[in-house]
Amino acid sequence: MSVQHEPDRNGAATLRRHVLPTELGSCTVRVQHGTGSRCPAPGTADVYLHGAAGSWTSFPPILSGPPAHDRVLIDLPGWGESTKGARLEHFSIEAMAQVVTDVLNSLGYRRWNLVGHSMGGFLALHIAAAWPDRTASVATISATTFGVSEAARRPLHSLASFPAFVGMLLLMRSVAALGPAAPALVRAVGSTPVTGLVLSPFFADPATISAGVIRGLGDDARPASFSAAARAAAHYDFGQWRGIRCPVLATRGDSDVFTPPSDLNRLAEIVPHAQLVTIPGCGHFANIERPEYLQRLLDDLRSP
Secondary structure, three states, X not given: OEEEEEEOOOOOOEEEEEEEOOOOOOEEEEEEOOOHHHOOOOOEEEEEEOOOOOOHHHOHHHOOOOOOOEEEEEEOOOOOOOOOOOOHHHOOHHHHHHHHHHHHHHHOOOEEEEEEEOHHHHHHHHHHHHOOXXXXXXXXXXXXXXXXXXXXXXXXXXXXXXXXXXXXXXHHHHHHXXXXXXXXXXXXXHOOHHHHHHHHXXXXXXXXXXXXXXXXXXXXXXXXXHHHHHHHHHOOOHHHHHHOOOOEEEEEEOOOOOOOHHHHHHHHHHXXXXXXXXXXXXXXXXXXXXXXXXXXXXXXXXXX
């Protein structure tokens, strides 16, 4: 394991950067330490899990203020700075969850509050079901679950009902088929207006999203990893979530085309104690479009 110190992208806080070996390849993790002796539960971390179109850089807008617990921001194998040697052929929800818990064990955490965006929300719910005694809470931000699983399993059949996701999946599969040339193509396209057009369905009002944010999301695109994540979701057994015992907050934007209202309703059938919230004026990235609103929800979830 290697450890480095670096300022966050706003220069406000020191992050410890760890590189850890896992069964799916090396995993780069950033840790921002909590308020020391004032931390209400030593050994507990707030853990942030990004989506299949993202990395740890999706979360800084909701990380303002000093943390009560340590904050752990993970680039899952295959994304961000964790692409070298990623074993995409072994991807599954279960394998990715094992990576997360192995990382947290290596860092010395006994319990965790999970915050997952998109695919990260799917992953957080699985971890809560598989490790119920160690999961203190789960907050999902537009978790891509039931609808995406069906669309990944039968994309052409789902084209009419889930056009944005199916279109994205087919695009990612096509680019991934280019093999080693794919990253160069993604970088080249990322600096053009095409990226804004491709990503516009993610947002309620794309015109308000800065070019820097769009460019960052384009840079985070990992076509092969996106395709592998879709395969992992396609045949998942959602009945496992009946084992979730911790508080659950499930959110979606009111203009979210990737997480329909039916996903939250089906989650409530399996996890009846889940709190469901639709965030107004928001698409798939509440952590970018409505960070203050989302942060208040997270604070309420974690308050005693």
